[in-house]
Amino acid sequence: MAVQIDKPPGQYQSGQAGPAASEKLGDPGWAWAAYQPDAWQPWNLAQAGHLFRRAAFGADWDQLQQALSDGPQRTIDKLLRPQANIAAFNREHDEYESSTASSTDSLRAWWLRRIIQTPHPLLEKMTLFWHSHFAANGAKVKNARLMQRHVQLLRSQALNSFRALLKAISRDPAVLIWLGAEANRKALPNENFARSLMEAFTLGAGHYTKKDVREAARAFTGWFVLRGQLRYISREHDGNVKQILGQKGNFTSDDVVRIVLEQPATSRTLVRKLYRWLICETAEPDPKLIAPLAQSFAKDYDVLKLVETMLRSNLFFSRVAYRRRIKCPVEFALGIVKGLEGVVSTTQLAQDLADLGQNLYSPPTVKGWTGGRHWINSATLVRRHNLAMALLRGSGPYANKLNPWAVAKKHGCSTPESAARFLLDLFLQGDLGPDVRDALLKKIQTPAAADGDDPAGTLRRFAHEIVTLPDFHLA
Amino acid sequence: MFYTRRDFLKAALGTSTLLSFASAAPNFLVRSVMAAAPRRKERDTVLVVVQLSGGNDGLNTVVPYEDDEYARNRPTLRLPTKELHKIDSEMGLHPRMGAFARLYKEGHLSIVQGVGYPNSDRSHEGAMRIWHTADPDQPNRQTGWLGRAIDSVWNPNKTNAPAVFVGPTARPFGLNAENAIVPSIRSLRDLMTGQMPGYSNDQSQKKHAAELPRADKGNPLLGFLQHSTLNAYTNSRRIEAVAKTAANTAEYPSLALAGSFRTVAQLIRADVGIRIFFMEFSGGGIGGFDNHANQLGNHCALLHQLSESVAAFVHDLKRDKLLDRVLLMTFSEFGRTVKENGRRGTGHGAAAPVFLAGGKLKGGLIGPRPSLTDLDNGAPKFHTDFRRVYATVLDQWLGFESRTVLDRQFEPLDVLNV
Numbered sequence: 001m002a003v004q005i006d007k008p009p010g011q012y013q014s015g016q017a018g019p020a021a022s023e024k025l026g027d028p029g030w031a032w033a034a035y036q037p038d039a040w041q042p043w044n045l046a047q048a049g050h051l052f053r054r055a056a057f058g059a060d061w062d063q064l065q066q067a068l069s070d071g072p073q074r075t076i077d078k079l080l081r082p083q084a085n086i087a088a089f090n091r092e093h094d095e096y097e098s099s100t101a102s103s104t105d106s107l108r109a110w111w112l113r114r115i116i117q118t119p120h121p122l123l124e125k126m127t128l129f130w131h132s133h134f135a136a137n138g139a140k141v142k143n144a145r146l147m148q149r150h151v152q153l154l155r156s157q158a159l160n161s162f163r164a165l166l167k168a169i170s171r172d173p174a175v176l177i178w179l180g181a182e183a184n185r186k187a188l189p190n191e192n193f194a195r196s197l198m199e200a201f202t203l204g205a206g207h208y209t210k211k212d213v214r215e216a217a218r219a220f221t222g223w224f225v226l227r228g229q230l231r232y233i234s235r236e237h238d239g240n241v242k243q244i245l246g247q248k249g250n251f252t253s254d255d256v257v258r259i260v261l262e263q264p265a266t267s268r269t270l271v272r273k274l275y276r277w278l279i280c281e282t283a284e285p286d287p288k289l290i291a292p293l294a295q296s297f298a299k300d301y302d303v304l305k306l307v308e309t310m311l312r313s314n315l316f317f318s319r320v321a322y323r324r325r326i327k328c329p330v331e332f333a334l335g336i337v338k339g340l341e342g343v344v345s346t347t348q349l350a351q352d353l354a355d356l357g358q359n360l361y362s363p364p365t366v367k368g369w370t371g372g373r374h375w376i377n378s379a380t381l382v383r384r385h386n387l388a389m390a391l392l393r394g395s396g397p398y399a400n401k402l403n404p405w406a407v408a409k410k411h412g413c414s415t416p417e418s419a420a421r422f423l424l425d426l427f428l429q430g431d432l433g434p435d436v437r438d439a440l441l442k443k444i445q446t447p448a449a450a451d452g453d454d455p456a457g458t459l460r461r462f463a464h465e466i467v468t469l470p471d472f473h474l475a
Numbered sequence: 476m477f478y479t480r481r482d483f484l485k486a487a488l489g490t491s492t493l494l495s496f497a498s499a500a501p502n503f504l505v506r507s508v509m510a511a512a513p514r515r516k517e518r519d520t521v522l523v524v525v526q527l528s529g530g531n532d533g534l535n536t537v538v539p540y541e542d543d544e545y546a547r548n549r550p551t552l553r554l555p556t557k558e559l560h561k562i563d564s565e566m567g568l569h570p571r572m573g574a575f576a577r578l579y580k581e582g583h584l585s586i587v588q589g590v591g592y593p594n595s596d597r598s599h600e601g602a603m604r605i606w607h608t609a610d611p612d613q614p615n616r617q618t619g620w621l622g623r624a625i626d627s628v629w630n631p632n633k634t635n636a637p638a639v640f641v642g643p644t645a646r647p648f649g650l651n652a653e654n655a656i657v658p659s660i661r662s663l664r665d666l667m668t669g670q671m672p673g674y675s676n677d678q679s680q681k682k683h684a685a686e687l688p689r690a691d692k693g694n695p696l697l698g699f700l701q702h703s704t705l706n707a708y709t710n711s712r713r714i715e716a717v718a719k720t721a722a723n724t725a726e727y728p729s730l731a732l733a734g735s736f737r738t739v740a741q742l743i744r745a746d747v748g749i750r751i752f753f754m755e756f757s758g759g760g761i762g763g764f765d766n767h768a769n770q771l772g773n774h775c776a777l778l779h780q781l782s783e784s785v786a787a788f789v790h791d792l793k794r795d796k797l798l799d800r801v802l803l804m805t806f807s808e809f810g811r812t813v814k815e816n817g818r819r820g821t822g823h824g825a826a827a828p829v830f831l832a833g834g835k836l837k838g839g840l841i842g843p844r845p846s847l848t849d850l851d852n853g854a855p856k857f858h859t860d861f862r863r864v865y866a867t868v869l870d871q872w873l874g875f876e877s878r879t880v881l882d883r884q885f886e887p888l889d890v891l892n893v
Contacts, residue, residue: 180615192615282695323694357656365617370654373699374629378666378747379636379658381707385668393672457673464671470700 024314028292031315035072043072047317049429053475054278054325055079055311056121058335061411061426076311080159080304084119090155097148104138104147105350108360111151112346112353115330116337126158126307127151128330129277131360132368134169134201136178138361143174143228147361150174162270162301166201167257173225179366182225186238189217198260200366207265208245215242219251267298271306278310280324281372289315323431323474326375329356331475332384336391336467339426342401344391349398352387356380376473388467392460405459416455420444420462427466440465518874521743523752523788523803524621526647527781529763530599531807533827533855534847535774536572537586541565544847548814552771552821562586566844571779574786575830582838583789583798584830585890589845590864591826591857595809598823599765602808607649609862609881620865621751622652623880624873629655634703635710635748636666641735644755663718663738666747668711710747717745725791732756733784740791743801750873756781764807768818781805785832798834802872802891804864805830812853824854829864835892863888 024030037043048067052059056079059067067075093114100106115124131154138147150172157165169175170193176182181193194216198208222237223230242251244259251259260266271294275285297306310316327335330353337344350360357380363369394400407426408419420441424430432440444462466472539545540556541564559567560576568576578584592611596602605611609620618626625637638657640646646659660666718741725740727733732754739752757763758777766773785803792798810827826845845855866885869877871893878884 319693324696326696326700355658357658364651365653367653373631373696374654374656376700376703377634377636377656378703378707378710379639379660380656381634381704382666382668382711383658385707389669389671395672461671461673468704470697470704473700474694474696 025318025320026286026288028289031289031318032292032309032313034312035314035317037072041314041317043068044429045425046322046429046431047072048075050317050322051075051079051311053327053331053335054125054316054321056125056338057115057331058338060338060341061407061422064426064429072317073312076308079122079311080308082120086118086120086123089117089119090114094152103144104361106347107138107144107148107151108350109346111360112330112334112349113343115334116343116346122307123155123158126303127155128328129274130154130158130165132363132371133273134175135363135366135368136172136174137363141174141177143177146174146177146228151361157303159304159307160302162297162303163257163261165303166197166261167254169201170197170220170253170257171223171230173228173230176223176225176230181220184217184221184223184236186221186236189214189221189238191217193217193220194256196366197256202260202266202269203263204265204269207263211243212245215244216251216256218242219244219256220253223253261298261301264294264298267294267301270294271297274306274310276325278307279316279321281326282324323471325475326372327473327475328369328371328375329353329358329380329384330360332356332473333387333391335427335472336388336463337402340402340404340407340463342403344398344401352383352390356383356387384473385468388464392464392467394456394460403456403460404463405456408459416444416458416462417441419455419459423459423463423466427463428469428471431471432469436469519746519748519750519800520872520874521750521752521801522868522873523739523754523801524649525781525785525803525805526649526753526755526757527764527777527805527807528603528755528757529765529807530602530809530811530823531764531777531827532766532770532774532821533810533824534813535770536569536778537588537828538567538569539565539844539847540567542847544813548847550815551819552815562840566840569775569778571775572782575782578782578786578789578832579838582836583793583834584832585836585838585841587829587831587841587859587864587888587890589826589842589855589858590806590829590861591809591851591859592861593857595825595851595854595857597809597825597852599808602823604648606806606808606861607647607651609865617651618653619647619649619651620880621649621753622655622657624869624875625650625655625657625751626652627879628875631699632702633748634699634706637749638751638753639666639742639749640753640755641738642755643731644757647753647755650751650753660738663714663741666711666742667715667718668708710745713745713747714742717741725787725794727787727791728780728783730780730784732780733787736784736788737791740788740797743792743797744795766811767816767820767822770815770820785830789832793834800834802831802833802835802868804832804868806861806864810854813847813850813855814853822853825851826855826857829861831890837890837892841888841890859888860885867891 035041045064045068048064049059051067052063093110097107097110115121118124131151136147136150141147153168153172157168176193179192179196181190184190191213194213198213199205218238219242222232222234224233239250241248244251244256245263247259249255268290271290272285275290293306293309315321333349333353353360357375358369390396391398391402394403404423405419408422411422413419413422424432424437444458534545535552535554538554538559540559546553554570558570560573561567562579575584592605596605604614607619608616610616621638636658637655638650640650640657640659643661646657650657725737727737735754742749764777789798792801806829807827810824811821812824815821842859845858847855849856862881862885865881866877867887867890869875869880871887871891
């Protein structure tokens with residue numbers, strides 16, 4: 001067996017970190033300082049896998065190996081600011097979308113393809129984050145072109161300026177139609193946008209009053225969506241004085257965006273939400289941990305900087321974060337696809353993901369996908385099992401695009417047993433306890449089934465066993 | 476200490492034994508094991524909601540044959556009195572609803588008359604939205620009443636699918652939840668784990684690796700996933716066992732709708748914790764209930780399918796002593812106009828009857844029959860707010876709290892023997 005495989009990182013299985021680290025987890029200074037590998041928190045395959053699950057949609061073997069030799073900070077550099085020509089890649093994919101996107105069904109397939117092929121997966125990861133944040137629903141908007149532009153807008157600012165993003169969102173026809181805010185008459189101010197802006201997009205419940213919503217709605221008067229086009233009709237704008245969140249003036253829509261961004265609750269809400277997305281969803285973070293990041297984020301609303309701080313941090317590489325998120329369906333499926341270096345039919349995949357509860361371009365409500373434990377019930381787990389089977393079985397709607405045995409051979413494995421060990425490291429980085437690991441490997445060692453099995457079939461079944469383990473559902 | 480049925484099975488057989496055994500177990504054995512299980516303390520009632528899409532003509536479904544206005548307004552559509560299945564001295568069921576008439580006599584069918592809401596919406600989309608959101612005042616409401624009901628009882632320790640939509644059409648908005656994932660299925664297969672090609676029978680019956688114990692006690696999510704994975708595979712195998720043994724014994728007419736009812740009955744029999752089933756009846760190739768022209772024949776076929784399919788479902792459940800756990804309700808987005816429209820059809824209306832079927836009904840006609848002269852824009856007026864029906868099924872049947880779902884307390888109807 002030619003392949004070099006790291007030893008499994010035992011410290012996670014017992015749920016114990018070093019005693020010194022334990023005490024420091026609640027200290028914001030230590031938590032957000034850049035992670036430096038040491039004896040307690042070594043840089044290894046498990047940490048690399050963790051990073052690619054959170055900052056991307058999983059990794060293939062070469063990426064994991066490259067990360068091991070690059071070390072954490074250099075790997076993060078590449079995830080944040082890849083060398084490839086991202087703009088050209090995305091332009092090309094925008095054109096694919098435009099030429100065929102007559103429906104959100106084809107848009108969601110194109111998006112999945114982009115996620116599989118992009119040289120900048122973190123950008124797509126954050127685009128998905130914002131998609132759930134603003135939650136525009138194509139079934140309500142009923143205009144694929146506007147939905148396409150909406151997600152392009154999210155992508156253009158996904159790792160950029162939340163201020164610019166929010167301002168553009170306030171003028172986005174898809175969002176206005178989605179929220180039922182396509183008409184904002186002076187005589188009949190429409191509170192739908194103002195309410196969602198304060199409740200779901202920025203401040204969060206409890207940080208504004210009904211009066212703030214009413215007054216903000218007056219500032220949004222004059223904006224209309226007519227036949228899918230944004231229009232400003234100045235005679236419909238209420239130019240009188242409004243009082244919003246303690247400020248007084250004859251405010252316009254841009255002023256409202258500025259005012260909500262000035263509220264400390266906004267940056268706190270956003271940082272907490274990103275914490276849940278990138279770090280941990282099992283426990284609400286201590287306000288002490290959130291405070292320094294929120295203060296810094298409020299200064300410039302630079303998303304890249306915030307994401308960078310989180311990804312580089314000690315906290316990110318601690319047990320607080322490790323496997324403390326449940327994969328959303330997109331992460332679950334693409335983790336398999338990325339690991340096995342294939343490109344599958346994303347038209348089929350988009351539909352299967354919808355059946356798992358994540359219909360891209362159609363989040364369930366204005367609150368986006370709640371996710372977490374809600375992803376999981378008997379029906380969705382059975383469907384994850386069946387989707388993994390369809391992806392791995394080598395025939396059917398996904399055809400023979402993923403071949404675990406071929407991938408293992410490519411990376412130097414010559415026997416089914418070495419290939420099995422390779423797959424365990426590729427998909428779980430040796431997180432399993434020895435008993436589970438041994439039980440799994442025994443299946444490979446027992447003589448093949450009566451059907452005169454070939455290694456390819458054996459390894460397909462083995463890969464399926466791995467990706468239906470409870471552990472694999474954790475990001 | 477009390478046992479749930481599932482605890483009993485685990486205790487009696489041992490989980491792993493059951494898992495390898497369930498798919499091969501003869502039906503009588505599975506049934507006798509289930510029958511021997513003590514009643515669970517927790518409620519296990521099931522609600523089946525059947526949506527009749529298009530706007531069902533209530534007047535030609537539950538016919539006020541003694542009212543002269545009926546015959547006068549329906550020169551071509553009126554149904555001959557002698558062919559009706561009379562349920563009292565004024566009302567009769569459509570001639571093709573003989574099966575419903577029998578259910579009514581047996582006490583397994585109730586009819587709530589005049590169900591609707593103020594300021595009836597006459598567009599299909601708007602009216603259906605109102606029945607789905609249960610919130611006529613907020614057309615932008617983003618969750619359905621059943622979606623909210625499901626979210627209101629969510630418990631991370633219970634990982635059964637809370638509800639499913641059964642059928643070939645898109646999942647109706649009524650099931651849209653903020654948090655829960657509510658699956659749509661076409662057949663039982665969608666809730667059963669498939670098997671990778673190449674497993675011999677011997678291997679497939681071995682313990683799945685996912686069910687092996689984990690060392691990590693520190694990560695609550697891993698424990699959760701392990702528990703829910705085991706539960707999912709157990710449920711899958713229960714469905715598999717039921718599908719193998721019960722598929723051919725119960726008699727259902729060969730209608731698409733009946734096929735969906737058979738699926739629902741099998742899922743109830745499998746006892747996998749699904750409390751709410753939603754089905755849509757939108758015609759299945761013969762046109763829906765929206766009959767603006769030449770209504771008579773189409774409507775006959777639809778009502779026949781509905782009543783035959785529901786009756787087959789009720790009898791299937793009754794035979795297995797499951798009917799007492801099940802309540803079915805129908806609804807349509809609106810009824811139709813009293814007066815026919817000159818094209819042997821009817822226009823969009825307002826109030827209409829709601830059918831309830833099940834084993835714990837008081838039976839009979841509920842509420843006065845709507846007047847055919849005192850009308851809401853040409854259509855029968857409502858006297859029973861549809862949210863009272865919802866409150867009844869939520870509070871009294873499912874044991875949920877209707878107030879949190881409907882935002883205020885609607886008075887439940889006195890229709891159930893519970």
